[in-house]
Amino acid sequence: MVAGLSATGLAVARALGRRGYSVHAVETHTWEVGLRSRYVRSAATNFTSLIEGPPPHPDDRAVLFACGDPALVAVEALRDRLGPYCHLPAAPWVLDKRRLAQAASTADIRIPRTLGIDLSLSDAHGPLVVKPRFGGASPTRPFPEKARLVTSVPMDDPDLLVQELIPGPVDAIVVWAGHVGADGRVGPTVVGRKRRERPDPFGSASWLETITSDVVEAESRALVAALGLSGTLAIEWKEWAGERWLIEVNPRPVLWSAVADEVLVDAYAERAGKARPPARSVPAGRTWRYAARDPLSAPAGVDALWALDDPMPGLYGPAYTLRLLWERRRNSRF
Template sequence: MSSLYDPEQFLSRLPHLPKDKPAAVVFNAHITGLAVTRALGRENIPVLALDRDARAYGLASKYLHSAAICPNPLTNEEDFVDFLLQMGERLPVKAVLFPSNDEWVFAVSRHRDRLEKYYHFPFSPLEIVESVLNKKKLYQTAERLGVPIPKTWYPDEWMDIEAEAKKVTYPCILKPVEQRSFYDAFSAKVLEAHTPNEVIQLLKKVYPHSVVIQEIVPAGLSNYVSLCSYMRSNGEMVAGFVGRKLEQYPPDFGTGCLVKSEDLPDLAELGANILRTLAYYGISESEFILDHRDGVYKLLDINTRTWKWIGLPIACGWNLPLYAYEEAIGSPLTLPVSPTRKGMRWVYLKDYLTLKASGKYVSPQEHLHVHELAELLTGTSETCLDAVLDLDDPVPAARLLENFYTRSYVCPC
């Protein structure tokens, strides 16, 4: 039975939610939202999912109480917030919010004073979130704190574009200050330039989108590592998991499609110190790159939310969404005794197989062998999990297959 309802039916179901178990509201419901839904639903927490696209995989999960299509917060923020307020008026108790993309984080954060009557926010207030998600503010804060970052330039401060462009180290990338609208406009997370003239032309192309310019650190893909953590509001890191990117899609500046768990305690402590300094609490992913030129891990990005492969730390015993939920409602945290499953891999088969077919992969020694694929498909693998395929919750994978022969679905990750 489908959990997706039209808005009126969806709203009518909310008063019947249990009073002793606050609901979790997950949005959007693509790969990230699906992982959060499963992580909480398996703990018998009622999950409500919202998305702007009915094709989102997570809307088909059996672990949902109810789901609905909602206004797009990027283009209709006020309508989206109004829908949350309508939901809140019908909830028997305050629910916990789980935004899984930057635009959703910003939308609820900007209206936190109106929404907190009905919802718990398991992450820092807007001024802190904005200082982290805004790339210019993040890098300038890192420079001020002495946190290593790749060489970075701020073209909106340039007086003489031609002269300043000549000072940039090439090749470089133009990285958006705000990612979602940039991706919607250019279907790319970043744009690459090899000459001053290319930078000048790209700056004209992307206007009025604000960007920073950053050197490309010469490194293999496996030099990209992330601290996946949950920071309590008192600055205590109760979960510090490290994942290493093995493959990404698209192959140039894409998102991870094959990721492996790692044991790097020094990196975990570095990331935790940065988050404490920024006064951020909640779930986050802090991405670093190891620069072999000086042997230093350099900060690339911080996601102040759940992210695409959050299913990996969950599978390794670190249920970050559960910790956020429990602290938000004032319950003791259900921390594992010995969580880490070293060498565990997460794969998004759709992108991974597309990458394999293109021949543009970089870590063939880490790829899945035939018997590993067989175990993955039969649900017997103890060393790998797929982002969508799960025999315990099979309909999201069927939705993925259906999307192949219907209208194209652009991943909003």
């Protein structure tokens, strides 16, 4: 069961559908790209149909992937009702960026200074970024000067926060992804380095390649242990002055998951009680591209939308990208 059929949900549907698993979807927006995939056997607009009738035997419950912050929030609100019907993702407390910053600081993990937004911002210095406190509720926006921020952002919004900006280009961003089982065992993992993003800066990856980094692997596993995290995770770091600074933790599959679908298959297997694949790192050199959002980027081994065995999402890509841009502008809060 895939909740949220963006390009991320599409990656999950393809990874599991290609291996013969039956994929069903929950998606409020009928225009989402993953609904065009031939691997999605059925779709509902809400969870009501999942919780009608008696629950199945615990071993026969569907494995639910929440692909996107809104889907995670919706699943969390219905956790008690959905539990008898689905294997649910781990509780996503790290979506609260203020709580994550506090936990990371307590564990001596390097993270940019994170502040609530108010009229003074007296403790903020240097270039700043404004973020939604919870998940992806609105875009991240940079401000080179504090004075400009004060005149551009609503200062009484409790759902926004400010972080001091870690300098550096997009390829200073590295992301570790993997699935941590309920027993603490980590399955296959991947480290990816962003090469391009859209919008630039502070957008989502549009071109990424996998790399090998023992340091990122070790620091990510240490963070998982220090914060007691489990489930499917993506930990984003930014390299600066010879160190890595924690940018965010996503408790779900990420946009570029298709380049390392071993992680998705492992997540399914662990939660369904099946044999997990070998716990090894995805090799360096795999490449991923979101051509519909970044048509000038170089070709890559995997595309976010295009696939020869599943062509409809790619054909729909240009219209879908325009719709996403319109939705982003319509929902922006500042």
